[in-house]
Every structure is written in C-alpha cells, then in structure tokens.
Amino acid sequence: KVFGDSYRPDYSSVSSIFREFGFGDFFLKNIFDFFGETSFGTRVRTRPETWSIMGDNILKGIKISFKKAAFGVKKDLEYERYEACEKCGGSGSEDGELKNCPVCNGAGEIRTTRQSFFGNVISSRTCSNCRGRGKVIAKPCSQCNGEGRVYKKTKFAMNIPAGVSTGTRLKISGKGNAGIRGGAYGDLYVQIEVTPHKQFVRDGYNIFSKKKITFYEAALGSKVMVETLDGKDEIKIVPGIQSGERIKLKNKGIQHLGRNMRGDHIIEIVVETPKKMTKKEIKLIQEIAKAKGLKVGNGTTNFITKLKKAFKS
Ligand SMILES: [Zn+2]
Ligand SMILES: [Zn+2]
Structure with missing residues (x-):
C-alpha cells in the first residue's frame, strides 16, 4: 500500500505498556491529558x-x-x-x-477491570467485530x-x-x-x-536538438530547415558559424504545466566536413588553401597514409 494508511494510538494498550515498565497512574493521567484524553479515573476509553x-x-x-x-x-x-x-x-x-454483535453483545466495546491504588480502573476497547457499532449485518x-x-x-x-x-x-x-x-x-x-524522442532532448521546459550543416553553409551562411515540436521551421545560418554554436527558438519549447507559457527550443549546430568530394571540388579547395600558404593533401586518404608512414620511419 502506498497511500491511505492512517495511524491512531490505542491508549488502553499504551497504558498497559507503561504499567509494565513501572509507571504509576499519576504519570499516566498526565500522559493522557497531554494526548487529549481526560476521562481517566474511572474509565479509559478509546474513541469509537x-x-x-x-x-x-x-x-x-x-x-x-x-x-x-x-x-x-x-x-x-x-x-x-x-x-x-x-x-x-x-x-x-x-x-x-441488523442484529446485535455476538462478540460484545451489542455494547460496541469490550470492558476489562483492573485493581489500582485509586480503586478499580475500568478500561474499554472498541469491539473489533462490529467496530464499536454494537450491531452487525x-x-x-x-x-x-x-x-x-x-x-x-x-x-x-x-x-x-x-x-x-x-x-x-x-x-x-x-x-x-x-x-x-x-x-x-x-x-x-x-x-x-x-x-x-528520437531527436529532441528535454531539460525542464526547454528542448535541445542538433542540426548538421555542411562546411559550405557554415562558411558562407544559409537558411536551413529544422524539425521543431510544431513542425518544420527555417533557421538562419550566419556566415562563419562554428560547430557547437547554439541557436535559440524562443517559445518553441514545452508548455509549462498549468501555465500559458512555453520554454525554448535550442538547436546546436554541427558543421560537417565534406567526406567525399569531386575532383573539381578538391581543385577549388586546394586553390584556396594554397593561396593561404597552407600545406594540404590531395583530398584522398592515400596522402594521409603516406604521411603517417613518413612520420613512423
Ligand atoms: Zn461488537
Ligand atoms: Zn452488496
């Protein structure tokens, strides 16, 4: 059970425990006064x-x-x-x-009498069979x-x-x-x-996603389509954007629970370096690189392998 348990102390059993440990009636009276039970003296009664x-x-x-x-x-x-x-x-x-409860004979409680310094103490407890009602079905x-x-x-x-x-x-x-x-x-x-979600990661009411763009789009700027919660949306790529830069789409996140406002959608840009290039592409990029005085390969892995071997020897 996860919910719904209730706890209510049973004073009659409490008093017998205290007696076993040698506490007197005066102590018990104060204890019961403290707990709001004041009818000690002739009766100790639990609530029905x-x-x-x-x-x-x-x-x-x-x-x-x-x-x-x-x-x-x-x-x-x-x-x-x-x-x-x-x-x-x-x-x-x-x-x-209804009929009278056979356990308590209709009284709703079961009484016991004990001797004490002050005289007889009658204690009663609620009948568990009829739960204090005195009647059963x-x-x-x-x-x-x-x-x-x-x-x-x-x-x-x-x-x-x-x-x-x-x-x-x-x-x-x-x-x-x-x-x-x-x-x-x-x-x-x-x-x-x-x-x-396959693409979106949630953090509170904000969502995150990644958008891959080409090296050319990153260098020259562009407009690209991205997936949002509300469908496709166009975002602007500024020239020279770096991998890892973030673009925020305000109010495109998740609606706050019970409030009429939305979080943001944050898009992380991932710039992809071209893997397969045509001969023409290679030639053009090589020209740019050479103009900058960079030592570059010919765009094939052969060159890299040769380079590695050269370093090893
Ligand atoms: Zn009963
Ligand atoms: Zn029924």
Whole structure:
C-alpha cells in the first residue's frame, strides 16, 4: 500500500505498556491529558471507530509520448478497483436488517477491570467485530459478501495536461477504491512516464536538438530547415558559424504545466566536413588553401597514409 494508511494510538494498550515498565497512574493521567484524553479515573476509553471505512488510493503508472507530454492528451484509462456494490447500495446487507454483535453483545466495546491504588480502573476497547457499532449485518449481501463493494474493471477518459514530465503525479479525486460498507472512495494517482524522442532532448521546459550543416553553409551562411515540436521551421545560418554554436527558438519549447507559457527550443549546430568530394571540388579547395600558404593533401586518404608512414620511419 502506498497511500491511505492512517495511524491512531490505542491508549488502553499504551497504558498497559507503561504499567509494565513501572509507571504509576499519576504519570499516566498526565500522559493522557497531554494526548487529549481526560476521562481517566474511572474509565479509559478509546474513541469509537466508524462503521464504514474509507477506500484506499490507487497509484497507476502510464507511458505517453514526448509530443503528447508537450501538448497534453486525452487518454482512456483502464484499471481495476473496488466499486460500491450495486445490489446492496454499498451497505453490505442483503435486506437492510441488523442484529446485535455476538462478540460484545451489542455494547460496541469490550470492558476489562483492573485493581489500582485509586480503586478499580475500568478500561474499554472498541469491539473489533462490529467496530464499536454494537450491531452487525444480519444477512450479508450475496453479491459482495457484506463488504459493500466489489472488485471490477473500470474505464474513464482523463485529460493529461500539457507540460507533464516523467515523474509527474496527477491526482484524480474519487477515482480510487470504494470504501467498505459505504465508505468514501479513495483517490487515483496517475504517475507519468514520458518516452524519449528520437531527436529532441528535454531539460525542464526547454528542448535541445542538433542540426548538421555542411562546411559550405557554415562558411558562407544559409537558411536551413529544422524539425521543431510544431513542425518544420527555417533557421538562419550566419556566415562563419562554428560547430557547437547554439541557436535559440524562443517559445518553441514545452508548455509549462498549468501555465500559458512555453520554454525554448535550442538547436546546436554541427558543421560537417565534406567526406567525399569531386575532383573539381578538391581543385577549388586546394586553390584556396594554397593561396593561404597552407600545406594540404590531395583530398584522398592515400596522402594521409603516406604521411603517417613518413612520420613512423
Ligand atoms: Zn452488496
Ligand atoms: Zn461488537
């Protein structure tokens, strides 16, 4: 169980533990006053428990795509949970009749008497069979065996808002398990897992991608098409751009969860050196290089291999 556990101290068992360790009644009175239980002296009473028990929460994980997380999506959720029994309306009773609890004889509590310095101390604890009610169902519902709820498949369409990310937990009130004997429904928590995108990497509400451009485009400047969340977009390459430089597309990132604003899309430029060139290309580049006084090869790997051998010998 992840959610829905509640804790309430049982004072009668606490007092017996303290007695075992030799603490007196005066100490216990102060302890109970401290915890808000003031009826010590003749009775130590625990609060009566309620008849119905609230349903547990449910945690469900779902996977959605990168783009659906960015823009939001309506998704059909199918899962199993306890729902109120239709036959008995959640009461757990076949015919609505109640009878006295056989464990406590209808008192709702079980009393024990102990001797103490101040006289008899009567302590009582809530009857666990009837949970303090004194009555139990005479004939349990045949559909739910008296629990007032049945386990079944359920389905509903939920809106996943734009901007969710892996680890986001959405709460849907009342979509958890039905309680026992008419107890309220718990909540459903949907935990999001976003599948990675082929090109985009997300960091908060910003996204990153890489764009390869040619050596010529980098040197001379250009306009190139890039993939964005909203489709293709044209970006300007300034002449002399370097590999690793970044271009920011403002408000092209992911929408902030619950806010009407978007992050940015940052594109990292990767300049590709030409690998295969025509003879004409090689000749032109060689001319430029020679004009700059650079020692360059002839554009084939043969030259490099020869160069390496020359260094080794
Ligand atoms: Zn029923
Ligand atoms: Zn009882």
